[in-house]
Amino acid sequence: MTTRTRFAPSPTGPLHMGGVRTALYAYLFAKQQQGKFILRIEDTDQNRYVPGAEEYIIEALTWCGIIPDEGVGFGGKHEPYRQSERKHKGFYMNYAQQLLNNGNAYYAFDRPEDIDIARKNAETDGVQGWQYDASTRMGMRNSLSLPEQEVRHLLDQGTQYVIRLKVNPGQTLTFTDMIRGEVSFDSSLVDDKVLIKADGMPTYHLAHIVDDIMMEITHAIRGEEWLPSAPAHILIYQYLGIPMPLYAHLPLLLKPEGNGKLSKRDGDRLGFPVFPLQWKDPVTGEISSGYREKGYYPESFVNMLAMLGWNPGTEQEVFTMEELINAFSFERVHKAGARFDPDKAKWYNEQRLRHSNDEELGLKFSMELKSILGEEDPRSSHDFATGAVKLLKERVQFENEFYETGKYLFEAPSTYDEKVIAKRWNEKSKTFFQALPDVLTKVEHFTAENCKAAFEQLATEQGMKPGDVLQLFRVIVSGQGSGVDLFGMVELLGRSEIISRIQKALTSI
């Protein structure tokens, strides 16, 4: 049987990184098994629908390289993949009817207010967790407690109703989780979950099962927050007489500090994004940052996410998607929640940047430079940009830091590091720099090595150690006391630029 996994978010807003990780694991597993990965949109709650969320989800997954084989936006033999559309085809009601017919579900006419009252009454009696179940259902208005005639009448009248799962108490419900092993529950503690809501929409509980069956899902992968409702899901499969797919409940992603799971609000408050892509709230206009816009490589973002709760059992940490597909296994997913570490996230990006090809980085950087400096500026050329990349590559974690970090490569300094000037600038050094342009003019091939040799020779001739003027030279060229390799920078900037910077410094210091 072909492995089929799905990722089934609800379009209530941007996908957060925890959701992306769930999608990733489902994708990795499917690909490893030469199976299919499906994107299903669970939009059964029309009140929570957020415009743009669906597009966001598709764009985010695509950016990450987690490409569905079937689903909303990708087509496939089980269309439609949007639950609101599937509802109109009667898929969910079909299954609900089957449960109704077999006596495993029933109509309930209680309004939300009635349930509130029942709950409040129970609380005043000191009962903490009231629920609609075998112990309370006969005191409510439903097709189990009401005479058949009345039920008929209510239905004929068009009275609003929900369909509830009839959970029989006193049995142990067990299933084997791919990550946690055997997990069991007492059915007495499971409530009679609503299967079909008053508006005719199915709830998650019914909908995901119907769709997983119809879409031939073999492995259901979801977050740990679903574990408590697993017994109800086991029961639905039992009542339907259909074998359950294998389930995996993933550990949650926790906040970097403090308590609780990582939530949408945490991100920008703590200085890191929680979303893969930037998101603008359609109502408030509030903008939340995204990993893409921060300059992360999608591969690094995915790599980082993969390692949060899973490890290969070797010491390898940097992976490509291909390698992840090969190495992944649910047996090696950790059971406890993982606290997200923004520093480690940056490290993954840095690693990928370090191993990137200079020419390719240079090409991208030259495009950026062209938009900053102009198409014709020689410093926007591929050659110059590649030269700059070589000098800057080990000093940044993101490509988008090249320009700011190496700004002095693109414009002559207007200020000079005061500490170095105060310490080193004197008559002797001034004389040295007055003589330096002539010496540099005579250097035949203007390379780092030749310039360095000429520089040192001049220093010796003037009776000083190169170290006495080296840092000054750096400040004269770049304005800063520290930075990229000095003579590498000299070679890149070229003879006339260097000489002009020396002359500028001589008049302004």
Added chain:
RNA sequence: GGCCCGUUCGUCUAGGGGUCUAGGACAUCUCCCUUUCACGGAGGAAACACGGGUUCGAUUCCCGUACGGGCUACCA
């Protein structure tokens, strides 16, 4: 409150009865390299939540406690 899941350095984690003097990575500290800063290299500090069992022997198995997390909607 109830139910479920969990608990190894600050963080992500390896290890699943003796090989543990508990390993790696991020972060941190020291030193080396270097014209500076980074990079890189070397090294340091840093953890088995607690209490009972089981066992010749528990970080590893069992139970309890504590702590953390999740769920407890006609939301997913």
